[in-house]
Amino acid sequence: MENEIRRQKTVEELRAKLKDKKRIVVKIGSSSLQHPETGDLDYTKMDILVRELCNIRNQGKDVILVPSGAIGCGRKALHIKPPFTIAQKQACAAIGQARLMTTYQRIFSEYNHQAAQILLTKNTIEADLNRKNAQNTFNELLAMEVIPVVNENDTISTFEVEDVIGDNDTLSAIVTALVGADLLILLSDIDGLYTDDPRRNPAAKYIPIVEDITDELLSMGKASTGSSVGTGGMETKLTAAKIATYSGADMVIANGGDVRVIHRIIEGRDYGTIFKANRDKNFNFTDFIDNLHRA
Numbered sequence: 124m125e126n127e128i129r130r131q132k133t134v135e136e137l138r139a140k141l142k143d144k145k146r147i148v149v150k151i152g153s154s155s156l157q158h159p160e161t162g163d164l165d166y167t168k169m170d171i172l173v174r175e176l177c178n179i180r181n182q183g184k185d186v187i188l189v190p191s192g193a194i195g196c197g198r199k200a201l202h203i204k205p206p207f208t209i210a211q212k213q214a215c216a217a218i219g220q221a222r223l224m225t226t227y228q229r230i231f232s233e234y235n236h237q238a239a240q241i242l243l244t245k246n247t248i249e250a251d252l253n254r255k256n257a258q259n260t261f262n263e264l265l266a267m268e269v270i271p272v273v274n275e276n277d278t279i280s281t282f283e284v285e286d287v288i289g290d291n292d293t294l295s296a297i298v299t300a301l302v303g304a305d306l307l308i309l310l311s312d313i314d315g316l317y318t319d320d321p322r323r324n325p326a327a328k329y330i331p332i333v334e335d336i337t338d339e340l341l342s343m344g345k346a347s348t349g350s351s352v353g354t355g356g357m358e359t360k361l362t363a364a365k366i367a368t369y370s371g372a373d374m375v376i377a378n379g380g381d382v383r384v385i386h387r388i389i390e391g392r393d394y395g396t397i398f399k400a401n402r403d404k405n406f407n408f409t410d411f412i413d414n415l416h417r418a
């Protein structure tokens with residue numbers, strides 16, 4: 124009981140500080156931006172998402188968007204059905220990424236803001252010179268009050284092998300570490316972190332706050348499965364949490380079904396699971412990434 128009261132107090136204190144965050148990364152999964160019936164883009168949701176981000180920018184905060192959906196969008200454009208070869212997925216990404224970016228640029232400009240595209244690979248992050256260049260570009264864009272829109276460069280990253288980041292949960296945490304952001308918001312089709320998948324296990328319990336990413340938590344994440352649309356289940360979200368919190372950022376996992384949740388989170392309201400920043404000076408995110416997918 125005492126523990127419960129203490130935890131509740133910590134959640135409230137942490138949430139109250141979210142309004143002071145200065146550099147925010149928002150990741151949104153493809154399932155949150157598509158019509159479930161057809162898989163086509165939901166322009167209304169994209170519009171609200173961009174409006175939310177422009178409003179953050181208008182408050183003088185830096186904001187970065189990491190949306191998924193390049194491959195899905197290319198697939199829709201080509202009218203092809205799975206199973207896909209690696210080359211087909213890469214071709215889909217080439218088409219879909221350009222389509223997505225065109226749409227984002229148009230909507231951002233409706234709100235008088237500039238969007239910029241940054242495509243990263245695992246190799247870019249690992250190579251010192253490339254990483255430094257990426258960092259400089261991010262910092263320059265943010266200083267210019269531009270909103271970077273980031274994805275993995277899926278057209279040249281080789282899927283299903285070691286040389287890929289592979290999911291945008293992890294990618295968004297890498298971006299958070301790279302730019303020294305102080306908040307990462309992960310939006311997906313689930314309200315937050317549960318002890319198991321609540322859609323399959325009605326006994327699954329909601330976890331409002333994570334102060335430490337324990338082995339117990341990691342094994343829970345491994346056992347649960349994710350949405351059928353994107354690639355990120357709970358496991359990738361916990362990997363993201365490690366990278367983000369050890370690099371000094373708080374992280375929130377929330378439901379992107381209503382994208383207005385973004386400003387509600389930043390106002391400190393009770394949405395999603397909050398992961399407390401836990402900077403570890405021995406944590407080297409480039410080494411961590413180097414070991415991703417290496418068993």
Ligand code: GLU
Nearest residue numbers: 192193194290291353354
């Ligand atoms: N980079 C992939 C895409 O844009 C998404 C990976 C993911 O779903 O997390 O299609």
